[in-house]
Amino acid sequence: MQYSIKAAAMATGVTEGRLRTWERRYGIPQPNRSASGHRKFTDDDLYVIRRMSALIDSGMSAGEAADAASTEGPEQRPEPVTPQRANPLVDLFVQKAHDIDEGWMVRVVRDSVFSSGWAPTMERVVFPSMRRLNRDWGEARLSIAHMRYAMETVRALLSAETVKLGPVEQPRGTILLASSEDDEYDLAAMALNLLLRLVELKVYFVGRSVNCHCLIEAAKQLSPDAIAIVGTRRASPGNVNRCARAIVASRLPSQLFVGGSVLTRRDAPQIPGVHLPQSLVAAAERIEESVAR
Numbered sequence: 001m002q003y004s005i006k007a008a009a010m011a012t013g014v015t016e017g018r019l020r021t022w023e024r025r026y027g028i029p030q031p032n033r034s035a036s037g038h039r040k041f042t043d044d045d046l047y048v049i050r051r052m053s054a055l056i057d058s059g060m061s062a063g064e065a066a067d068a069a070s071t072e073g074p075e076q077r078p079e080p081v082t083p084q085r086a087n088p089l090v091d092l093f094v095q096k097a098h099d100i101d102e103g104w105m106v107r108v109v110r111d112s113v114f115s116s117g118w119a120p121t122m123e124r125v126v127f128p129s130m131r132r133l134n135r136d137w138g139e140a141r142l143s144i145a146h147m148r149y150a151m152e153t154v155r156a157l158l159s160a161e162t163v164k165l166g167p168v169e170q171p172r173g174t175i176l177l178a179s180s181e182d183d184e185y186d187l188a189a190m191a192l193n194l195l196l197r198l199v200e201l202k203v204y205f206v207g208r209s210v211n212c213h214c215l216i217e218a219a220k221q222l223s224p225d226a227i228a229i230v231g232t233r234r235a236s237p238g239n240v241n242r243c244a245r246a247i248v249a250s251r252l253p254s255q256l257f258v259g260g261s262v263l264t265r266r267d268a269p270q271i272p273g274v275h276l277p278q279s280l281v282a283a284a285e286r287i288e289e290s291v292a293r
Helices: 005-012 016-026 043-057 062-071 083-098 102-116 118-138 144-165 187-198 212-222 237-249 280-291
Strands: 174-179 202-207 226-230 255-259
Touching: 005 016, 005 043, 005 118, 005 187, 005 280, 016 043, 016 062, 043 062, 083 102, 083 118, 083 144, 102 118, 102 144, 118 144, 118 187, 118 280, 144 187, 174 187, 174 212, 174 280, 187 202, 187 226, 187 280, 202 212, 212 226, 212 237, 226 237, 226 280, 237 255, 255 280
Parallel strands: 174 202, 174 226, 226 255
Antiparallel strands: none
């Protein structure tokens, strides 16, 4: 499979700008080029990028990391996580959440991210695990404390990855991003925040429990290119609808995006705004295509 530089950034957690710098300075990666000159990355390229990033995080200089990553053979590389292999990781994460074992939960997520990237890990491991834990809580097989601890463990990993990226120095666009006001679960919004930053967009992520009036006031101050609201199935579609309509009524120049599984609920009204795909990568690409300069 071949990936554009945008897709490679989302899959590896390394920004487009850094990928270009590594290629220019260290010859890593060495993607093929299309007839029009666009970079085309392979799965092997993505592995080398992830490996170099991990070595730099461990304390190596970029030059040393480039040398080490480029000399590893294919036999040393873990197989990527595919949908067919996701269930064992979900089973393991859920079991360790029942045990309140932070170390193992972190290991499951990090190993999956290293082999497949953040978006596949969220969609194939984290989200299914959270649905299982929510079901177990509903059936009184674990407490709300267990489920919240697992969620906060993943939130901490996403936050650390976002902090590691640092500020976007030359943003190609700006987005004000929030979870639905009444939604406790903001992992999808946090993951979208990370993916948007990886394609060099500036994201003002205000998280959860921000009421619509405050969101609109922030938008008036920031004048972002876009406003995005993300809600899970636990969010109230009526609440999302009211906020979206209030944003439209405020006549802000920002484009409005609405995403998340709240859109799949049968009782969801006709919410205004551009509806984002359920796939994290597709949602990030939809926003990026609309606002990037």
